[in-house]
Amino acid sequence: MSRTTVTLAELGDFDEIIDVRSPAEYQEDRIPGAINCPVLDNEQRALIGTLYKQHSPFEARRLGGALVAENIAHHLKETLCDRPKNWRPLLYCWRGGMRSGSFATWMRLVGWQACQLEGGYKTWRQHVIDELVRLPAALDLRVICGPTGSAKTAVLQALAAQGAQVLDLEGLAAHKGSVLGGLPGQPQPAQKWFENLIEQALKCFDPARPVFVEAESRKIGALFIPEVLIERMRAALCIEIEASREARVEYLLRDYAWLGERPAELAQKLGFLKGLQANETLSRWQDWALARALPELYAELIDLHYDPLYARSQNRNFTRFPQAQRCKTNDLSTAGIEQLAASILKHSEHS
DSSP states (O other), X not given: OOOSEEOGGGGGGSXXXXXXXOHHHHHHOOOTTOEEOOSSOHHHHHHHHHHHHHTOHHHHHHHHHHHHHHHHHHHHHTTTXXXXXXXXXXXEOSSSSHHHHHHHHXXXXXXXXXXXXXXXXXXXXXXXXXXXXXXXXXXXXXXXXOOTTSOHHHHHHHHHHTTXXXXXXXXXXXXXXXXXXXXXXXXXXXXXXXXXXXXXXXXXXXXXXXXXXXXXXXXXXXXXXXXXXXXXXXXXXXXXXXXXXXXXXHHHHHHTHHHHTOHHHHHHHHGGGBTTBOHHHHHHHHHHHHHXXXXXHHHHHIIIIIHHHHHHHHHHHOTTGGGOEEEEESOOSHHHHHHHHHHHHHHHTTO
């Protein structure tokens, strides 16, 4: 390969993609599948930036060059030591400039056909932004609605198991979407990586078949759903799960079982409702959390928080909610959820 730079359309022509940016930049977002071989670590990048702005660009480049050389040598000796002679890597940095150019030059001196991505990460990021505008418009979305405790996520999973196309936004966001929704030991991704994951999912769907997605607000935990996608969801056909209160309480007890083992954390989460519920109510709920009286707690959360919130939001947010397909059930066991999914799939074939 005689060229030293390539476009996004040629990503698949390479054996490996290497992100040479700092670990912090890589953690925030990256081209899917890329490995991180930083030419400057987080502290070094900050140091060089400060030196460049506050003292001397020349001194910054001189020190930066030394640090980049040391780090490239480390990667050649360690991370990349087993790559074969005919290996073809693609490298990128922020703009496709000095950081990836330095590394690619050394790789070509070694004998590898290394190339840089034109425009670097910024080109990839713009591609994701553009696709998040383009892709949702082609999809036949079907929105699964229902108040908290209706097993919407479990129904999505059952739909996927039965062959349906499913967009699991809460799974991608690592959050259940409610006040109790943070997942234990699993932080949410950065906003840009969340959008990257959504784009990767959307491009795999067949536009000729429906795509099922759970009803969401604009935010899932700390993350925002892309604007075009949320607007498409709000104009989509709706399917409402109408589960009995008893079935919902039983489901919440199973779905949030881990919180029963962390009463102090549960009480803390309930504190986020301050201003939305009376202080007396919050105090009672927190006492129940600490005492692990979860059936009483979840029943009142349904009656006083989740259901009123749901009643206010659905007609306002989803324009076709009044015409939704209604799926009544008293059974949110695994078998009951599978039956719900089968019923939804059967109905979708005729709508």
